Amino acid sequence: MAATAGGGDGDAWEICNDHGFVYKRRRVVEQDDDEDDAAAAAPSSTPAPPPEAALRRRRCQALLRLRAKYLNELSRWESLSSDILAPLPAAPAAPPRPPSDPVAASPPPGSSSSDLDVVDGLLVQSEVTEQLLKRLSQACEEINEFCRAHEAALVDAVAELPVWGDPRELMNSLCSPADQPVPGTD
Known part of the structure; x- marks a missing residue:
């Protein structure tokens, strides 16, 4: 290389x-010292794997971690979508109430029972819509929380970069040991 x-x-x-x-x-x-070569070879009894194999293994592990992360995220999205698309529970049929006031309980003159059925149907439809909107708002809150956590993780990752630290430490980490200045000789 x-x-x-x-x-x-x-x-x-x-x-x-x-x-x-x-x-x-x-x-x-x-x-070129033979003694140094023999001393260096003695401690390592097992040969190091070829760099290509180590690189391939590291790449495979990184891909497996990424795959697991994506599968986890997909399962979260599937659970959210199944919660939204799940059928809403049927509105319980209200038992007919006995009229407490016979004048207020009687339908107004000129209205029919079909009008009351339409009003009841619209009322049930509005309740179902209300439940659906509650589920959607809950899903939106969960998605917003997920996005906030992801954004916070990105900000933390950028803030932890060594570029934001001490410039001397950064230069020392980038220079080889032979190139580093001796303290006090500046």
Whole structure:
């Protein structure tokens, strides 16, 4: 992943491509000491997996986490939609009330029982509409709460970036140990 560039031995640079992030750094001087190679090889008894396999495994795990997240979100949306689309309970039929006032209970002259049936039907329809609107407003509140939580998570993720911290710490994390200035020599 690194290509060499530069002039002499003391000024050797290499260009590194780290998953799409391209940068230039000083070339690390490799020691040809056989003792150092033997000492470095002794502690690691198991060979490291090839970088492609590790990258593939990491990518697969990230995709599985993303899939689980999307499935969870889909199940939440399905439950919300099923709550909205569920049939409303039928309005209980009101038992006929005995007239307490015979004059007030009698239909006005000129109106028929079909008019009263239409009014009762419209009343039931308005109650069903009221229940539907309550469900929709409840679903909207849940969706708004979900959006607020998602927005808060995004704001927290951006606020935790190292760019917002101490500039010296940021520079130290970006520089290699050889390039870091010694404190007090500025």
